[in-house]
Amino acid sequence: MAKDTLNKANFFSDMKKFMPLLKNLVSKDFKIKYRRSVLGVAWSVLNPLFTMLVITTVFGKLLKIEVENFATYYIVGFAIWNFFSEATSNSLGSILSAAPLIKKVYIPKYIFPIEKCLFSLVNFFFTLIAVVIVMLFQGVVPSVTAILFPIPVIYCFIFVCGVSLFLSAATVYFRDIQHLYGVLLTMLMYLTPIIYPLELLNDHSFVLRIVKINPITHYVEYFRNLVMYNTIPSLEENLICIGMSLLALLVGGFVFKKAEGKFILHI
Amino acid sequence: MVNENAVELRNVEMHFNMSKEKLESLKEYFLKLVKRQLYFEDFVAVDNVSFDIKKGDVFGIVGLNGCGKSTTLKIISGILEPTKGTVKTYGTIAPLIELGAGFDMDLTARENIYLNGSVLGYSKKFMDEKFDEIVEFSEMREFLDVPMKNYSSGMVARIGFAIATVTTPDILIVDEILAVGDFLFQQKCEERINAMINDDTTVIIVSHSIEQIERLCKHCVWLEKGKIKMIGDAKEVCDAYKNSQR
Structure with a gap:
């Protein structure tokens, strides 16, 4: 049983061996996040609810954005958006903060960004509880198609993993990304129809085009169509989503693979 | 061969x-x-x-x-x-190489033992079996549920050594x-x-x-x-x- 250190990653045997690590890291993050807070896990549900209250007050009541069941409209989109933004911004520094480990033990390095994505996925399911609460409160009956909701979540998860792999590798070399990414996220959020309907942009064809290129728009709309509007997105839409997810994963994976060998010299 | x-x-x-x-x-x-x-x-x-x-x-x-x-x-x-x-x-x-590299100081020793075991690639089942042996060797049983940030460096090293050498x-x-x-x-x-x-x-x-x-x-x-x-x-x-x- 020879292990050639130069070509060390036997991807699948590594993956099997380090599955428990992945699981433990996720549960560690979870424990640390809520340790010593009185309400604990309940915050995962309360946080999106409070955000929803603020947004619906500002945009629904004051700025009068006209969407039927605005609170539901918002929180459904927010769930997907929050998954994306939390996962990517957490994995951004994941390699850097794992430096003490990476320097001392051989661990496949993709574990760290992927772990952050999984952690955010767990959080996403708590946000779903908040979504259900808001729907009940507003009296919105979920569509039958809502049972298909795992499909956009899986698309989005693959996309998020790709972006996270890319970001975590790039951040090792250029720390500026840590500071830049917050601004980028804010921009991207406004380019995603979360607090406004797409129709609002009908007079601004240029912005509309950008919003439609934005991959997260597709995942948000897909999810919303299933949950709120009893619509199953077309085959074309599915192919677009799959295409974007796989592209992100391929590019992210490729960049990560190229960069990981030299991580240790930079962290 | x-x-x-x-x-x-x-x-x-x-x-x-x-x-x-x-x-x-x-x-x-x-x-x-x-x-x-x-x-x-x-x-x-x-x-x-x-x-x-x-x-x-x-x-x-x-x-x-x-x-x-x-x-x-x-x-x-x-x-x-x-x-x-x-x-x-x-x-x-x-x-x-440097014991306890994978410890998270906010977690308790019990949690860290499992975490560190998985860092070294041991399965959950294996760690369940060896848990007592590790605790026994490190002589840290009474401090198991204390966050490790309250440990002295020697105590951390004991746990680290016990985990790393639990297999042959x-x-x-x-x-x-x-x-x-x-x-x-x-x-x-x-x-x-x-x-x-x-x-x-x-x-x-x-x-x-x-x-x-x-x-x-x-x-x-x-x-x-x-x-x-x-x-x-x-x-x-x-x-x-x-x-x-x-």
């Missing part, structure tokens, strides 16, 4: 870019790129080192600070990729770790390492304590400025090393 060697190093070289200032921002990078100031000073930490370690051997590495001992260990354990040359290892490796790996890498812990625990550690040696484990030890190397090792290499100065029988190498220091 019977292979006699546990570790084979062939013409291994490790270079580091010693940039005078670390470039960590895009702006700096592009500015320097445009000005063509992206010079790095090449630093050779390990220079053309080749040696074999036989199966079941106890192999010591000695040398002054900065001679490439730890770098060599890191190359063997697969943490660093050598710039040139090849490394082959046969069998499972349990690195003891094919290759065990020991880097200066026996310096921590009180003398009773040091004895205990040494006993365990001796037990492993008798169990046909290949052990690689780095230490500044020449007595320890002489006592434990069969063969030894002496590194100086990244090159092999002498290799062979532990006693002879240690004598030569000691004499050179006077």
Whole structure:
């Protein structure tokens, strides 16, 4: 049983061996996040609810954005958006903060960004509880198609993993990304129809085009169509989503693979 | 095929870019790129080192600070990729490089034992079975549910050592770790390492304590400025090393 250190990653045997690590890291993050807070896990549900209250007050009541069941409209989109933004911004520094480990033990390095994505996925399911609460409160009956909701979540998860792999590798070399990414996220959020309907942009064809290129728009709309509007997105839409997810994963994976060998010299 | 060697190093070289200032921002990078100031000073930490370690051997590495001992260990354990040359290892490796590297100080010892076990690639089931043995060896039972930030460094090291040596790996890498812990625990550690040696484990030890190397090792290499100065029988190498220091 020879292990050639130069070509060390036997991807699948590594993956099997380090599955428990992945699981433990996720549960560690979870424990640390809520340790010593009185309400604990309940915050995962309360946080999106409070955000929803603020947004619906500002945009629904004051700025009068006209969407039927605005609170539901918002929180459904927010769930997907929050998954994306939390996962990517957490994995951004994941390699850097794992430096003490990476320097001392051989661990496949993709574990760290992927772990952050999984952690955010767990959080996403708590946000779903908040979504259900808001729907009940507003009296919105979920569509039958809502049972298909795992499909956009899986698309989005693959996309998020790709972006996270890319970001975590790039951040090792250029720390500026840590500071830049917050601004980028804010921009991207406004380019995603979360607090406004797409129709609002009908007079601004240029912005509309950008919003439609934005991959997260597709995942948000897909999810919303299933949950709120009893619509199953077309085959074309599915192919677009799959295409974007796989592209992100391929590019992210490729960049990560190229960069990981030299991580240790930079962290 | 019977292979006699546990570790084979062939013409291994490790270079580091010693940039005078670390470039960590895009702006700096592009500015320097445009000005063509992206010079790095090449630093050779390990220079053309080749040696074999036989199966079941106890192999010591000695040398002054900065001679490439730890770098060599890191190359063997697969943490660093050598710039040139090849490394082959046969069998499972349990690195003891700095105990407790994977601990999260906010977690309790109990949680950390499982976390650290999975860092070393052990399964949950395996850790369940070995949990008591680890606790027993570290003698830390009464502190199991205390967050590890409240531990002393010796206590952390005890848990770390107990986890790392819970299996009998094919290759065990020991880097200066026996310096921590009180003398009773040091004895205990040494006993365990001796037990492993008798169990046909290949052990690689780095230490500044020449007595320890002489006592434990069969063969030894002496590194100086990244090159092999002498290799062979532990006693002879240690004598030569000691004499050179006077």
